[in-house]
Amino acid sequence: MKGVIFNRYGSPDVLEYTDVTKPSPTAKQLLVKVVASSVNPLDCKIRRGMLKVITGNNFPLCLGHDFSGEVVEIGEEIANFQLGDQVYGFFNPGSGKAYGEYMVITPQCLSPKPENLTHSQAAAVPLAASTALQGLRNKAKVKKGQTVLINGASGGVGTFAVQIAKAYQAEVTGVCSGKNIPLVKELGADYTIDYSQENFTENGRQYDIIFDVVCNSSFRKCQKSLTPQGVYLTLAPGFSSIVDGFLSFFSGKQSKLLLVEPQVKDLAELKDLLEQGKVKPIIDKTYQLSEIMAAHTYSETDRVVGKIIVEV
Numbered sequence: 001m002k003g004v005i006f007n008r009y010g011s012p013d014v015l016e017y018t019d020v021t022k023p024s025p026t027a028k029q030l031l032v033k034v035v036a037s038s039v040n041p042l043d044c045k046i047r048r049g050m051l052k053v054i055t056g057n058n059f060p061l062c063l064g065h066d067f068s069g070e071v072v073e074i075g076e077e078i079a080n081f082q083l084g085d086q087v088y089g090f091f092n093p094g095s096g097k098a099y100g101e102y103m104v105i106t107p108q109c110l111s112p113k114p115e116n117l118t119h120s121q122a123a124a125v126p127l128a129a130s131t132a133l134q135g136l137r138n139k140a141k142v143k144k145g146q147t148v149l150i151n152g153a154s155g156g157v158g159t160f161a162v163q164i165a166k167a168y169q170a171e172v173t174g175v176c177s178g179k180n181i182p183l184v185k186e187l188g189a190d191y192t193i194d195y196s197q198e199n200f201t202e203n204g205r206q207y208d209i210i211f212d213v214v215c216n217s218s219f220r221k222c223q224k225s226l227t228p229q230g231v232y233l234t235l236a237p238g239f240s241s242i243v244d245g246f247l248s249f250f251s252g253k254q255s256k257l258l259l260v261e262p263q264v265k266d267l268a269e270l271k272d273l274l275e276q277g278k279v280k281p282i283i284d285k286t287y288q289l290s291e292i293m294a295a296h297t298y299s300e301t302d303r304v305v306g307k308i309i310v311e312v
Contacts (some may be wrong), residue, residue: 003100004292007062009049012296015063017289022102024073024087029104030081031073035119035291037098038066039308040127040156040297046094047296054094064098064310065090067105068113068122079106084117086113090126090262099292101312111267114274117281124281124307125160129270131235131260132161132211136168139256140209140231144169148206149200149225152214153189154180156307161211162187163279173207175200180305185283201225209233226253232259282306 004208025031043063046055055061068088071081081087089110090096097103113122136142148165150159153174165172166188174181174189181192193200201217206227210217215236221233231254273279286309287295295308 001101003062004064004287004289005062006047007059007061008217009047009052012047012293012300014047015292015296016060020100023097024103025075025104025246027075029075030071030078030104030110031186032067032069032087032103032105032110033072034069034098034101034103034312036068036312037064037290037297037310038123038127039168039310040065041299042093043096044068044296044299046096051094062097062099064100064103065093065096065109066123066126066128067091067098067103067110068119069312072102080107086119087111088113088119089124089267090130092261093127093259099310099312101287108264109262111264111271114271116275120286120309120311121281121283123309124156124283125162125270125274126262126267128156128307129160129164129279129281130263131258132159132164132264133266133270134260134263135211135233135258136161136164136192136209136234140211140233142168142170142209146170146208146228147173147206148209148211149173149175150189151175151200151210151212151217153184153187154305155213156304158213159183159187159282159306160279161213164190164273165209167273167278170209173200183305187282206230212236219253219291223253228252230254231256283309285309286311 001022006014071085087110148170150161153278154176172189173191174184175193178194201221208223210232212234219232232254284305
């Protein structure tokens with residue numbers, strides 16, 4: 001079968017579209033024929049070696065976290081799936097193998113595909129939308145009527161965060177570039193801020209939740225912009241998040257770090273939101289698997305609106 005591997009960390013040109021061994025499922029796995037995947041910033045970070053503490057140096061390595069496809073083989077200990085099931089989901093961060101014609105996966109990482117989406121559309125959803133959902137619902141405890149600011153509202157996670165916050169009946173402010181303001185408003189944002197014209201941490205407004213999707217701010221910078229019991233949420237682990245957590249310990253305001261993980265119930269909730277029309281994926285560009293280097297190159301331009309899809 002065809003797949004993508006890399007034998008050293010580096011720029012997109014280390015990615016090789018080549019013949020690889022077709023995987024076989026264990027008793028507790030399913031074999032899925034992949035129809036589409038996507039490019040996440042996480043994939044690019046792994047390729048560059050930024051997460052080698054997790055991925056190591058046991059080359060060749062594979063990439064691809066999101067997937068949408070068809071179940072073609074089922075381990076004997078699995079009872080809740082059938083051959084031909086159309087499914088979508090994502091791998092635990094750091095363990096992706098969806099850049100290939102076939103992949104094996106455990107049932108905990110996938111769910112029936114939303115019926116109103118194509119495989120390409122569905123592949124845009126799992127990791128980014130789960131990040132938005134787990135961040136807003138689980139970490140920030142978003143409630144009806146709360147004020148939510150999404151910093152990076154036009155990106156992969158951001159476009160879902162705007163829509164999910166609105167589905168939970170919050171008031172949403174989206175921060176993005178001026179050219180993407182119409183899209184963010186279309187997704188439901190009540191207010192928008194062009195980051196090139198205004199710094200949201202200095203405009204005197206306060207929010208119950210600040211979701212820093214692009215991770216270019218900090219709890220320290222955002223403290224004045226949080227309500228007395230407000231939550232600052234980031235996706236960036238590291239020393240800064242540890243310091244922020246320590247500082248928030250002495251304040252009614254909170255700094256929280258989100259590390260997303262696959263959850264069947266979350267994929268099912270997203271399926272319902274998608275089928276109800278409350279959430280939709282935004283796709284910027286679509287590439288073929290053989291064009292994976294170009295897909296990763298575009299991902300690193302920081303001009304991506306929504307998601308980049310890779311069709312297998």
